[in-house]
Amino acid sequence: xxxxHDFSLKKLHTFHFDYKSRFYAEIKNLExxxxxxxxxxxxxxxxGNGSNSIFTKDFDGLIIHNKIGEIEIVxxxxxxxxxxxxxxxxxxxxxxxxxxxxxxxxxxxxxxxxSVGAAPIQNxxxxxxxxxxxxxxxxxxxxxxxxxxxxxxxxxxFAYRDSIFKHELHNKVCITNVFFLLSKxxxxxxxxxxxxxxxxxxITLPELVSTIKKIRDEKIPNPNVIGNAGSFFxxxxxxxxxxxxxxxxxxxxxxxxxxNDYDKISSAWMISTCGLKGFCKYGLKINEKSxxxxxxxxxxxxxxxxxxxxxxxxxxxxxxxIVLSVEPxxx
Numbered sequence: 001x002x003x004x005h006d007f008s009l010k011k012l013h014t015f016h017f018d019y020k021s022r023f024y025a026e027i028k029n030l031e032x033x034x035x036x037x038x039x040x041x042x043x044x045x046x047x048g049n050g051s052n053s054i055f056t057k058d059f060d061g062l063i064i065h066n067k068i069g070e071i072e073i074v075x076x077x078x079x080x081x082x083x084x085x086x087x088x089x090x091x092x093x094x095x096x097x098x099x100x101x102x103x104x105x106x107x108x109x110x111x112x113x114x115s116v117g118a119a120p121i122q123n124x125x126x127x128x129x130x131x132x133x134x135x136x137x138x139x140x141x142x143x144x145x146x147x148x149x150x151x152x153x154x155x156x157x158f159a160y161r162d163s164i165f166k167h168e169l170h171n172k173v174c175i176t177n178v179f180f181l182l183s184k185x186x187x188x189x190x191x192x193x194x195x196x197x198x199x200x201x202x203i204t205l206p207e208l209v210s211t212i213k214k215i216r217d218e219k220i221p222n223p224n225v226i227g228n229a230g231s232f233f234x235x236x237x238x239x240x241x242x243x244x245x246x247x248x249x250x251x252x253x254x255x256x257x258x259x260n261d262y263d264k265i266s267s268a269w270m271i272s273t274c275g276l277k278g279f280c281k282y283g284l285k286i287n288e289k290s291x292x293x294x295x296x297x298x299x300x301x302x303x304x305x306x307x308x309x310x311x312x313x314x315x316x317x318x319x320x321x322i323v324l325s326v327e328p329x330x331x
Contacts (some may be wrong), residue, residue, distance in 0.1 A: 009063070014051045021058070044171070104184070112124055138324050190319070237262050237264055282308055
């Protein structure tokens, strides 16, 4: 394991701003991780595939690139299987593994460009499911005393795009392994709108994965071609009373029941309704096919991203009285 100096981050985050980290190290096992965590530096950040992190300036600290990458079968019976997956495994590689082995439960999350270690932090979700539905426990190492801990699903405080790792444990731990309980019995989730037409077609696991991948690819450009961080804005969670008010002005408002008191509102619809689809400025653009996505078509100044975000949020607030929340971690 080497510690590199003034390391370019351009290829390590999918927004591709060309800034540097003062220190950088790649870790492949727990021994490497414990050693690097003892390195004296002002700030440390754990980085996976960089699809949910954006660097808008040089980072005066240590980037620890998690490459812990094993997939292990821990337990199994005729119906279920428990996998232990390294935090550095690419999410797409885990999906491929599960499809090949015919393990069911994660297929609706195909195409999300991240790592396994990032999945519980964000509680990633798509097409009618969230990853927290399959996670049994999460293992991590604490920055301060280098101890290894494992917490059960119930202690992870999973919520919509949220978890304990974004709050109490934020920048205090490195997720080393995630445990997934999956099914060996075919059990496809086709409840999401654009998948419901597949219910009566006896679709197979590979066919569903291929279908979702195609839908995603049509909406979100390949970040290796055009810089982006996937869905940039969260769907808004608002009181049901506010939903009723909005429906009087916008009868076609897409919303879903979140709980007894709140609804989830489509932020993509709000951005489009505010005339922001295709909005361009500073070399940044709201994607026309998926308005939740901001494309970097040539912007090199991280400060301009903040200006762009503020303009989008201001226009949505003026029309909807709703404050958009950002999904990626912006440094």
